[in-house]
Amino acid sequence: MKNILFIGIFHETNCFIKQKTLLKDFEILKKKEILNLTNDFSQISGFLNFCKNKNLNVFPTVSFTATPSGIVENKVFEIFWKKFIKIFNKIKQNKFDAIYLSLHGAMVTEKIFDVEGELLKRLKKIKTLKNIPVFGVFDLHANFTKKMAKLSNALICYQKNPHTDSYKIAYRAAKIMYDSLNKKLIPKTYYMNAKILWPPSGTSTLKNPMRKLESEARKYEKENKNILAINVIAGFAYSDVPENGVAFSVIATNYKNVSIIIKKLVLLANKLKLKGLVKEYDLKKIITMISSKKFNQPVLLIESADNIGGGSPGNTTDVMRSLISNNIKNSGVIINDPLNVKKLKNVKVGDFCKLIIGDMQNYKKQNQMILKVKLINKTNGRFTLEDKQSHLAASRGEKINMGNCALVQCSGVYILLTSIKTPPFDLGQWKSQGLDPAKLTAIGVKAAAAYRQAYDKISRISYNVKTSGPCQSDLNKIKYKNVIKKSFFPLNS
């Protein structure tokens, strides 16, 4: 029976958010707690179920996971490492056949640009692990580095955005591990950076450039026997790190045709680079259009600048303000606002209350709005994913907790206030609060691309609108310190 050492660390770090991500923001699982994650569509579940099917002996150690957010305090990684070493020391007498990592791939701490590379470096320094091959799974919004390529054998990334395949890819990565160990033919990773930054809103695999790059990668995979996998890595433009951007990695048993293929993919990405930039509409114009025309489905107002899945706080008010001041009746927005939820604790359903909605920490005062609202509903904010394979399942499993919630109404606009920011990737978010989103006239959606898996079911009318927030689609507006501007499109054009 083969012994597999498991480690998980999962965070997408947006370096342009003022609040740091703290230890308390992470869900920490240890040893046997990890083995319980077999009943959802998360990547850990995909790995564990493969191991179960093939009778592999998993040694679970630690798993740290947090929702995308600001720079991670350094202490988090050091505590993660300490916990791992403590558990590892108790099991180190075992002979391990492989290490399997469950990663995001875009984690940044106050001191470390490349957390995943640092983890690999530390693992390789442990004498008994030095020569153990490393496999694993990661999110396609990773910033893949030289260290990650050099110190791992086969890290495999998702092929879909929205990420409906995290379980499947984790399973596939485990199969690559299993086959490699059985054949005693351990692959290597080759990679190349394409020197392109795309905002997350331009990286949906339902559209070009990602769709075309994905299909080319699958074609090369099929044609070449020595190639086990090709990763099309979209990068995460809001991590301010030197090794950022679109990259390709090839997992192969020999180098034969790898360099030609990788170069062809880099060339194709450069040919398609303009397609990854996103056109944003003027919010005022779209709202005017909504108020003058009748639509048979909700109009989706995509606020990618406040993309929760990209680490934003989820509390800008531009869209809410426009809907209210233009009297767009029966429309809705979701704002993360724990303070106001608390304030509404003693208000009765049906009563009115004055609230100040809007974040002061990240934005200017214009973001705030004083509103007289009617309380419609209060809940504990827990719901089960309506779509079990939703993008959310990748990191959070199928039971979602938005914290205590309050649904309020002002001038016919529904405002769902949450206590834990939750990316809008599942319609259960609305339905669990007693509101059917399909019946709304317009909905503000704080996301980049991953909302589509859920919202495509109720509407095909969507507009990316220009609003405030840290996840600006126009990357030239971002104040990078560590990304070398002259090297990356579109900063150099």
Ligand SMILES: [Zn+2]
């Ligand atoms: Zn992602």
